Amino acid sequence: MKSAQPLIIGNWKMNPLLASDAENLLQTLLKTTKIKSVVPAVLIAPPAVFFSTLKSKAEKAGVRLVAQDMSAEVMGAHTGQVSAKQIISVGASAVIVGHSERRQAGMTNTEVNGVVLMALKERLMPIVCVGEQSRDAGGDFYGFIEVQLKTALAGVLKSKLSEVVIAYEPVWAIGTGKTATPDDVLEIKLYIQKVLITLYDRTVVPKVRIVYGGSVNAKNAEELLEKAEVDGFLVGGASLLPKEFSTIITIADQYAKK
Numbered sequence: 001m002k003s004a005q006p007l008i009i010g011n012w013k014m015n016p017l018l019a020s021d022a023e024n025l026l027q028t029l030l031k032t033t034k035i036k037s038v039v040p041a042v043l044i045a046p047p048a049v050f051f052s053t054l055k056s057k058a059e060k061a062g063v064r065l066v067a068q069d070m071s072a073e074v075m076g077a078h079t080g081q082v083s084a085k086q087i088i089s090v091g092a093s094a095v096i097v098g099h100s101e102r103r104q105a106g107m108t109n110t111e112v113n114g115v116v117l118m119a120l121k122e123r124l125m126p127i128v129c130v131g132e133q134s135r136d137a138g139g140d141f142y143g144f145i146e147v148q149l150k151t152a153l154a155g156v157l158k159s160k161l162s163e164v165v166i167a168y169e170p171v172w173a174i175g176t177g178k179t180a181t182p183d184d185v186l187e188i189k190l191y192i193q194k195v196l197i198t199l200y201d202r203t204v205v206p207k208v209r210i211v212y213g214g215s216v217n218a219k220n221a222e223e224l225l226e227k228a229e230v231d232g233f234l235v236g237g238a239s240l241l242p243k244e245f246s247t248i249i250t251i252a253d254q255y256a257k258k
């Protein structure tokens with residue numbers, strides 16, 4: 001089923017270098033696109049240190065701020081971490097959880113679960129990343145994704161699922177220019193829905209939004225929306241190019257209005 005409001009989420013990762021550059025990047029995006037007049041929800045995930053600089057401009061323009069990660073703890077002796085309440089206080093309304101670059105740095109499935117539960121408790125929308133490192137002919141990667149998903153959602157009540165976004169991000173497609181084909185993405189989307197049915201029941205399928213991430217750009221966005229019917233994108237590299245990101249938003253807008 002086609003999403004009524006696709007989510008276009010730009011993950012800036014550890015970019016750009018300076019707060020003034022971050023301001024310019026947002027400013028250029030806003031000049032290129034009238035965010036409030038498009039159907040998709042537009043979200044950006046800059047480094048948390050830039051939130052205060054971007055907050056008022058983003059809010060006025062209707063762009064939501066997303067944290068790239070956060071702690072599962074409330075506050076205290078957790079050097080180097082930020083908490084849910086802290087990121088909310090500087091404007092975040094969502095958080096990316098378990099991005100593969102965090103997992104590569106040691107984040108476990110259980111830790112992902114802790115952050116998901118904390119996000120939901122604090123009314124932040126968790127964007128939970130799952131995805132295989134590589135594909136094997138035997139299809140073991142399905143099991144890998146299933147474990148990621150089941151652990152991430154442990155203890156999540158059915159009533160909270162409409163606040164959860166699942167981002168299917170195959171690691172081999174991230175930053176590599178190798179996008180998964182629409183067929184690959186559709187297959188995994190259906191698989192994720194199957195796992196959700198076993199964890200909950202059939203009624204949850206339309207509630208949980210499933211987006212795709214991994215070398216999304218202005219050239220492949222339309223086909224991915226049309227054929228894989230994803231609920232939007234988590235965009236890395238292309239989100240740092242305002243014109244390209246803006247084109248992706250326009251493509252999603254036209255798709256939603258069809």
Ligand code: PGA
Pocket residue numbers: 011169173174175176177213214215216234235236237238
């Ligand atoms: P990419 O990154 O679009 O540069 O592949 C996606 C992501 O890491 O979320």
